Every structure is written in structure tokens, then in C-alpha cells.
Amino acid sequence: MTANQLSTRGLELRYGAKAVVQDLDLELPGDAVTAIVGPNACGKSTLLRGLARLLDPAAGTVALDGADIHRMPARALARRMGLLPQQPVTPEAITVEALVRLGRFPHQRLLAPWSAADQAAVEAALERTGTLPLRDQHVDRLSGGQRQRAWIALALAQDTELLLLDEPTTFLDLRHQLDVLDLVADLHTDAGRTVVMVLHDLGQAARYADHMVVMKDGRPAAAGPPGEVLDAELVASVFDVDCRIVPDPETGTPLVVPRDRAGRRTAAAPA
């Protein structure tokens, strides 16, 4: 049984001449939900792209259960690790089912017919994401929340034990954010998937993740269980926000409450 453990050694990721992530040693636990958080431009999405092999490292390695992912064949990696990009392209007039069927790509061979196993994986993915009633509808006509569930269904049909999600809740309203996060939590607890996701909201990350990586300027400022990692000092140093951390009244996980900035605003404004 593999653990689906991602790790990096001396990882450096660049966009052109700019090093976004530098000299990064990171261990992400297998069989857990990990949230990567941090301020804008801290390199969290870049890190996820590096972990998903969408970006070639300028230095260092990314390993999945000890094996360098850059030495694995593309299809073999795609059978172990799925990714939901932040802004995937929805082809014109594609139905939900046709979209989800594309998730079977790494399992198919040229000229090999669509198998019962393929169909079963698609049905299961539609079922789990609640998109069965939408299967014949066009994806570009769905609401944002429905569309996101269709995309998650595609990643599920890919049938990988490890799932990477890049800001899966962006552009969704609160209810649909929670729907998506609940779905992700179920994927871990019911289906045993290992999840690594980039999130924006610290409270949501603390609620839904077992492990948290807080990034700042391309380096991890802290990593560990949210209850141990998230404190006022860290938020002040990483996000430059003065806050109190209180236990979430619902779950007991840390909740970030920014301090009232009324005084600060008047102080900052020139008279």
C-alpha cells in the first residue's frame, strides 16, 4: 500500500528569470488533507504546479513515495496523481458526462474500446459529486458551483489516490465553497484519497485540512497541523495582519479574527 507522500528536496521553481520558490524541502503527509496557504504571490500556486509536474524545477526534485516524478512516464504519473487547475478551459458545448469521460484518458489505449471499468469509474464520479442529474447538460451553461463539481468529477474519474486542487473555491459563493470543501473532506474520509489543495481562506483551511503549509516569499513559514501552526504571531509575520486566534465555535479549530483597524485607518490617513 503506497502512502501517496509528496516530498521536495532543494526545489527551485522559476518563471523565466524570477525564482518563485527556492531551496524548498517539504514533506506532505500521505493519507491526509493538506492545505497550502499564504498571501498573494507567495508561490503557493507555483508550488502546486511544481508538485503536479506542470513546471520543471530549475533545481532539486519532487518525489512521490520516494520516486522522482520527473522520471515517471506521463501516463503512469497521471494514474497516480490528478489535478484540478485553477482555471481550466471548458470546451464549447461539451456535456458533463463527456467532460468526466475525459478523466479516463490515462487509463485508455489507442484502439482499445471504452471498457466497463471506464464506465463504472465515470458513473461513480458523477454519483459522488452529485452531478448524475446534470450528465447530459452542457458544462458551459451550468452555474459556477455545478461546473466546479463537474470538474472535480473529471478528476475523480481519473481514479488517482492523490488529488491536487488549485484554489477550488475561487469564484464560488459561500454555500458552494462549503459544498466543494465538504466534498473534498468526504473524498478523504470515505474514499481514502490524499488531497493537497491551495486555499485562500485560513479558517476554511484550518477546518478542512489535517496538515497546513503556510508559505511566505517562496518558503514555508510554518507547516503542521492547523491547531499547532496557526497563531497570531504567524499571521502577523506572514500576512501582516494584526489578529486574534479564537477556537472556531463549531469545530474548535483555530479561527482568525482580525483586530479592529478603525484606529489604524484614521492614523494612516493624512489629515
Added chain:
Amino acid sequence: MVRQAAPPGAQPSPRVRRWAPLFLIGLAALALCAASSLALGARSVPLSTVVAAVFGDGHGRDALVVTGLRLPRTAVGLAVGAALGVAGAVAQGITRNALAAPTTLGINAGAGFAVVTAIYGLHLSRPAEYVWFAFAGAAAAALFAQALARRAGDIDPVRLALGGTVLQLVLLSWTSAVMLASKRTLDEARFWLAGSLAGRSLDVLWPMLPAMVLGVVLALAIGPALNALALGDDAAQSLGVPVARIRLAGGIAVVLLAGAAVAVAGPIAFIGLAAPHLVRLLLGNDHRVLIPGCLVAGPLLLLAADVLGRVVVRPAELEVGIVSAFLGAPLLAFLARKVAR
């Protein structure tokens, strides 16, 4: 809950049921077009005579017109139309751009310019000699259009269409300049450059067939990957698609198909743009169906335009390149509006 799940192990039968009849209708329409292409023209030939001539027991002038002129012309039309249609589908697939086609990317114009330059500089006079120049010109134009469109490592669809169109105009003006510089080149190339199926013998088609077949096989092979590529480069890559290699294979297919088509018939506009859109409208966006569909729709459109060109100004005729440009321009305008939205 709301809807019964499909029976386990179900084949994609609804899809097959949907596209199989449309395919047959398409083939029937193509057969009808081919028959009209054999029968109609400056001199109309009754279908019975056409059938007799094709099966080798026709006699007289009508039969000679059919076997000697119209049969090669129709065969060339079938092959060139199929090549252009598939080239368009692949070009749109690898660039994720509904406006991409051998014409709009400047590939046809690149092949045309290379051939005219070769006619001018190397005194070529037979289309069989044009072919390598057509390939080289098509490949160079394809590479150049890609380079124009590249921004931050990815291909910008708007820049691709704009850059390709500008490239096409520049190449067309250079082509005109070369032709005006030499009367011999003008005479040699004018007819070929208008884009025509008339007077092309099968001898011109044979050497091109291997390139066309290879291009179609490549296109069919990358069909499933093109479906995944439609989700964006990141999503495709995480599905295990070797994105760069698929783009390269698709680019080679487009250059082979468009280069061969231009070498045989001259640059014919808009067939490569229109065929994929027609098929997509009827059969959807699955490249495993779209590419075979273009094998039927391409020749269908090209032969229909060719027959139309023979009929409208009878007893003279309009070159098919002129007819297709005339009909295709409004289509491009319509698609551009749709893409811009």
C-alpha cells in the same frame, strides 16, 4: 435519484446512434456531389452516360469528357478537400482556436509564396516539382505564426489568428510582387494560384497521396489527445497527455496535409475553416468523430463549391478558390464575432 444510471458496462451507444446516420447522410451527399461533379459543367452529361463512362463502356465525346477531364478533377477534389478539412480540424485542435485553419494561419499563403518563388527562381513548370517547396513554405509559415502568437510560453489565441492573418497578407503581397516581376512566372503560376481543380491530372495527385495519407493517420492517432488538450494545457498534462509532442505531431500533420493540398490545387481558402465547424455543429466536438467527419465534409464542401463555380457563369467557369473565398469570407466574419464574444 432523479435519473436512472446507465446500465453497467454500457457502450457509448447513444453517441454511435446519433452520429452513424449523420455519417451515412454525409457520405450520400458526398456521392451526390461527386456525381454532379462528373455530370455538370460547360457541357452537361446525362447521368446514364456518366455511369457508363466510369465503368468503361461509354463512347463518344461525352464519355471522354467524363473520364478524361471530370474524373481526375473529381478525384483531386475528393483528396484535396479531405486534406484541407482534416488540416483545419487539427489546426483548431492543437491551437484551441476556432479561427485556426490552413488559410488563417498563413500556411496556404506560405506554400503559395514558396512555390511561386521556386517557379520564378528555378524555372519549375510541373506541379509535381512544386511539392517540396509547398511543404517547406507551409512549415515555415506554421512555425512563424506560432512564434508570433507565443506569449509567456503559451499560445495566445487572438494573437495567433491576428498574426496568421497578417502573415498571410504579407505573403500574398510578396507573391504578387514576384509574379509581377516576371511575365513567365505570372503565366505559369496565375492559374495555379487562383486555386483550381480544373486541368489537374491524376499524375499530380499520386505523388501527394502518401503525404496526405500520413497526415490523416497522424491526425486520427492524436484525436483522443486533442480531446484532452481542449481542457487547457495544464489539465491535459495532468491527464498524462504529452502536450508538446502532441502539438508537434499535429503541426506536422497540418503541414503535410495543407502542403500537399496546395501543391496539387493551389491555395484554396476556407475549406479547412468551414469543414470542422460544419461537422462540429452536427456531431459535436469529439475529435475522434470530428476528424473522420472532416474527411467527408471537406471534399463535400470543395466539390460543391467547384460544381457551383462551373454552373454559375456557364459556359465559362469560376475557379473553386474564388468560389470558396466568396462563400467563406462571411463565415469567417461570423466565427470571429462568435469567438470575440
